[in-house]
Amino acid sequence: MKKSLISIRDFTKDEILHVLEVAREFEQNRVQKILEGKVIACIFFEPSTRTRLSFETAVNRLGAKVIGFSDATNTSVSKGETLKDTIKMVSNYVDMIIMRHPLEGSSRYASEVASVPVVNAGDGANQHPSQTLLDLYSIKQTQGRLEDLTINMVGDLKYGRTTHSLLQAMSFFNPRFIFTAPEELKMPVEYKKFLDEKHIGYSETNSLEEHLDDCDILYMTRVQQERFTDPMEYEKVKDVYRLEASMLGNVKQNMKILHPLPRVNEIDQDVDETPYAYYFKQAENGLYVRMAIIAYLLGYR
Amino acid sequence: MIDNLGYRQSIINESLYNNHIMTHTDKELVVSALENGTVLDHIPSENIFKVLEILNLMDEKNRITIGINLNSKLFGKKGIIKIADRFFQDEELNKLALVAPKATVNIIRDFRVVEKRKLVMPHEIEGIAKCMNPKCITNHQPVKTRFTTMENDNEISLLCHYCEKITDIKGLY
Ligand SMILES: [Zn+2]
Numbered sequence: 082m083k084k085s086l087i088s089i090r091d092f093t094k095d096e097i098l099h100v101l102e103v104a105r106e107f108e109q110n111r112v113q114k115i116l117e118g119k120v121i122a123c124i125f126f127e128p129s130t131r132t133r134l135s136f137e138t139a140v141n142r143l144g145a146k147v148i149g150f151s152d153a154t155n156t157s158v159s160k161g162e163t164l165k166d167t168i169k170m171v172s173n174y175v176d177m178i179i180m181r182h183p184l185e186g187s188s189r190y191a192s193e194v195a196s197v198p199v200v201n202a203g204d205g206a207n208q209h210p211s212q213t214l215l216d217l218y219s220i221k222q223t224q225g226r227l228e229d230l231t232i233n234m235v236g237d238l239k240y241g242r243t244t245h246s247l248l249q250a251m252s253f254f255n256p257r258f259i260f261t262a263p264e265e266l267k268m269p270v271e272y273k274k275f276l277d278e279k280h281i282g283y284s285e286t287n288s289l290e291e292h293l294d295d296c297d298i299l300y301m302t303r304v305q306q307e308r309f310t311d312p313m314e315y316e317k318v319k320d321v322y323r324l325e326a327s328m329l330g331n332v333k334q335n336m337k338i339l340h341p342l343p344r345v346n347e348i349d350q351d352v353d354e355t356p357y358a359y360y361f362k363q364a365e366n367g368l369y370v371r372m373a374i375i376a377y378l379l380g381y382r
Numbered sequence: 383m384i385d386n387l388g389y390r391q392s393i394i395n396e397s398l399y400n401n402h403i404m405t406h407t408d409k410e411l412v413v414s415a416l417e418n419g420t421v422l423d424h425i426p427s428e429n430i431f432k433v434l435e436i437l438n439l440m441d442e443k444n445r446i447t448i449g450i451n452l453n454s455k456l457f458g459k460k461g462i463i464k465i466a467d468r469f470f471q472d473e474e475l476n477k478l479a480l481v482a483p484k485a486t487v488n489i490i491r492d493f494r495v496v497e498k499r500k501l502v503m504p505h506e507i508e509g510i511a512k513c514m515n516p517k518c519i520t521n522h523q524p525v526k527t528r529f530t531t532m533e534n535d536n537e538i539s540l541l542c543h544y545c546e547k548i549t550d551i552k553g554l555y
Contacts, residue, residue: 163524165523184518185519185544186520186546208546
């Protein structure tokens with residue numbers, strides 16, 4: 082039975098923990114050519130250099146070969162080929178498809194059409210499960226556990242898919258949430274309902290200063306222009322929060338700052354030098370987690 | 383009312399049910415009574431054609447009688463569809479729950495209502511509603527829509543299997 086990873090909800094709690102454990106193994110030993118002879122397609126219908134490089138490095142470090150394209154402009158897709166036909170064609174050649182596509186639900190559909198496992202590397206504003214797993218990995222590595230932590234999510238909590246997926250995944254581990262966002266970008270009701278049903282506590286604020294000192298993880302996000310339909314709304318909120326080193330005087334010793342990157346103005350450069358900055362290491366962790374996802378879905382771990 | 387046979391009152395009187403829906407029509411020129419078939423009652427008038435579509439009745443060869451904007455004590459205005467010599471599986475009929483949640487199904491045999499059925503909201507719905515998310519794959523490629531129905535405080539909403547967004551059922555009426 083082929084298994085795909087489209088949404089973080091496709092993984093059980095045990096599967097999440099398993100993948101994180103495998104990632105740790107890959108971090109200790111980065112070169113394990115267990116997929117020698119395999120070919121994996123990285124097909125990116127919209128450009129995302131960061132994610133693509135991370136996935137392609139993961140494939141290479143596992144010893145498999147990569148084929149694919151990094152944006153759809155010069156492919157048969159631009160000539161009007163349907164997603165179904167592209168996926169059917171590609172899945173005849175390869176052992177796995179890693180795909181990114183601007184339309185939401187495209188990866189789920191591809192996984193139903195493909196004869197090989199599909200990994201969703203982002204479908205519009207919907208899901209990006211490898212990001213969620215690397216966030217969990219980073220939390221576990223810095224805190225030594227996933228249970229009973231206080232996570233302060235900051236920034237665009239309305240359109241920011243990373244916060245939504247992280248919230249869903251963390252719900253297995255008895256967390257407490259703080260949602261720091263301006264009125265226009267508050268956490269949507271459906272996610273708060275989800276937490277209510279699971280009896281998970283949360284509080285909301287629009288002040289960045291209010292909960293800096295009582296959280297274990299400060300999860301900062303960028304306000305992404307492309308998610309806004311109204312340019313005026315974007316202008317109003319784009320620079321709403323800016324974290325500086327001087328604000329970190331009384332934070333918990335174990336507190337770590339995460340950010341899915343790239344950042345714009347929401348974290349000052351002077352934060353990089355503090356012991357709380359973890360976002361560059363977090364990005365590096367993406368490599369080990371993606372190696373683990375690929376190895377697990379292909380049945381090698 | 384669309385009438386394509388013009389049965390006489392004497393025949394209609396044989397069916398209590400048909401008599402009931404006849405109250406405000408001409409005594410002589412009448413709606414066709416069904417000898418055998420299915421009557422779908424209490425359909426919102428504006429969704430009559432959606433119902434025909436969902437049941438694949440657009441190319442049906444059997445006699446179909448449609449009523450729109452009939453007076454109803456319960457609903458104000460309603461629509462009704464009578465299909466001669468056709469009987470449906472529950473799964474087929476339950477698809478209508480989305481566009482006609484209060485519909486009643488009457489099975490007619492030998493001019494009599496032999497069975498009345500209510501619709502049950504199915505857990506999954508395929509190929510009927512449209513996803514309200516403009517960025518959903520189903521709105522750009524030839525992909526059949528698929529939803530899970532969710533009931534919250536008597537309100538039905540649809541969770542898209544693909545984009546994972548919620549479509550409000552009110553948008554469907
Ligand atoms: Zn959708």
